[in-house]
Amino acid sequence: MFYGWRLVAGLFVILAFSSGLGFYNHAVFIQALADSDRYSITAASSAVSVFFLVSGVAGLGIAPLLDRYDVRLIVVSGAVLAAIGLHWIGQITALWELYAVYALFGLGFSASGLLPATTLISRWFVVHRARALSIASTGLSVGGMIITPFSAYWVSAFGLPQAASFQAVLYLLGVVPIALWLLRSAPTELQLMPDGGAWQARPSAPVGVSFDKAIRDPFFLWLNLAYSFVMLSQVGGIAHQYGLIMERVDPDSVSLMMMVLPLASVFGRLAGGFLLERVPMLGFTAVMMFLQAAALVLLGLAQSAMLICLGLALLGVTVGNLLMLQPLIIAERYGLLSYSRLFSWANLASVAGVAAGPGVLGWLVGVHLSYEIPFLVAGGFGALAGTVFLLCLKLPAAAKGTSLIGG
Numbered sequence: 001m002f003y004g005w006r007l008v009a010g011l012f013v014i015l016a017f018s019s020g021l022g023f024y025n026h027a028v029f030i031q032a033l034a035d036s037d038r039y040s041i042t043a044a045s046s047a048v049s050v051f052f053l054v055s056g057v058a059g060l061g062i063a064p065l066l067d068r069y070d071v072r073l074i075v076v077s078g079a080v081l082a083a084i085g086l087h088w089i090g091q092i093t094a095l096w097e098l099y100a101v102y103a104l105f106g107l108g109f110s111a112s113g114l115l116p117a118t119t120l121i122s123r124w125f126v127v128h129r130a131r132a133l134s135i136a137s138t139g140l141s142v143g144g145m146i147i148t149p150f151s152a153y154w155v156s157a158f159g160l161p162q163a164a165s166f167q168a169v170l171y172l173l174g175v176v177p178i179a180l181w182l183l184r185s186a187p188t189e190l191q192l193m194p195d196g197g198a199w200q201a202r203p204s205a206p207v208g209v210s211f212d213k214a215i216r217d218p219f220f221l222w223l224n225l226a227y228s229f230v231m232l233s234q235v236g237g238i239a240h241q242y243g244l245i246m247e248r249v250d251p252d253s254v255s256l257m258m259m260v261l262p263l264a265s266v267f268g269r270l271a272g273g274f275l276l277e278r279v280p281m282l283g284f285t286a287v288m289m290f291l292q293a294a295a296l297v298l299l300g301l302a303q304s305a306m307l308i309c310l311g312l313a314l315l316g317v318t319v320g321n322l323l324m325l326q327p328l329i330i331a332e333r334y335g336l337l338s339y340s341r342l343f344s345w346a347n348l349a350s351v352a353g354v355a356a357g358p359g360v361l362g363w364l365v366g367v368h369l370s371y372e373i374p375f376l377v378a379g380g381f382g383a384l385a386g387t388v389f390l391l392c393l394k395l396p397a398a399a400k401g402t403s404l405i406g407g
Helices: 003-022 026-035 041-068 071-089 095-111 114-124 129-158 160-182 211-215 218-239 241-248 251-257 260-275 281-301 305-334 339-368 372-393
Strands: none
Touching: 003 071, 003 095, 003 114, 003 129, 003 160, 026 041, 026 129, 026 160, 026 218, 026 241, 026 339, 041 071, 041 095, 041 114, 041 218, 041 339, 071 095, 071 114, 071 160, 095 114, 114 129, 114 305, 114 339, 129 160, 129 251, 129 260, 129 305, 211 339, 218 241, 218 281, 218 305, 218 339, 218 372, 241 251, 241 305, 251 305, 260 281, 260 305, 281 305, 281 372, 305 339, 339 372
């Protein structure tokens, strides 16, 4: 078996722990921090925004490091920083400490999460890149499906300080051993070529569009604008799904319903990975954006458990695919020459929306004292994202790169 598939399995596990403890887990922490009477829900939501903002900015510095150093060093260092931040979430009492701890958590999350994972898969796969990324990034959803319900239980049963400390240890155990065992920076380290191709004694350098040319391409700018709106609506909805479920559903059903979104994301992403080998990528992306908008509107209006489950399932399908589609579009259009730098900038644009989402919806919840208007607003941002993306598709291909290695 091509070693790249072992690497995909390792990234699956790493993303499961980093996502379950550092992405989906925010919905639980926001509520726990607000219930502790130390912070308002607006302050807790703003801390999550700091987390995502720092993770995006940090990516600009991490991307060049991925081209210079062993990826294992970067991922392990990130896991250590994330675990320290996660531990201190349960210990702090002052508002400035909350923001500082979430900033540290975000820095570690960036170095041990999606940025190194997508970079590695783009290096190791060309023909089966979409399939490999869909399998590895399914770990994001599996982490949310398995770890987040346990996190909610741990916080409820043992309190935030003890639960956060336990999760910090779990972050280290889930990321560090797998990174050291399975991750490799490039197939050439093992005298391999992408997708298991025949080894060349002198492999050609990656080809594609230069960073300076790609960064000025109007398509790149509009794509990033659309994704900033996508992530604002998506992450805002994910961060406040726990509060919405608590508001409208019997408390005994909350943990079970928290599994709906990540479970749907698993099946949606796996199906999308295979579909993308048969359907146009850009058209599929537009459909996912508008479907996400519809799911958020449904959640804003739904009152019954059945309709809430349907809304969460539809949102999960779109979450599973939209996170995967952005790096695939960039790799396909601009090649591997400057991929890590380009994706770090694209990720920063997305993180602007990610950082705004929890805070914007948290502020709206504080104003309206319910989740209807906040989720309807999130749906509006989702529709705006789809509209911007459709306009983006009309732009000429100013700089079309190739995703192949060699030349």
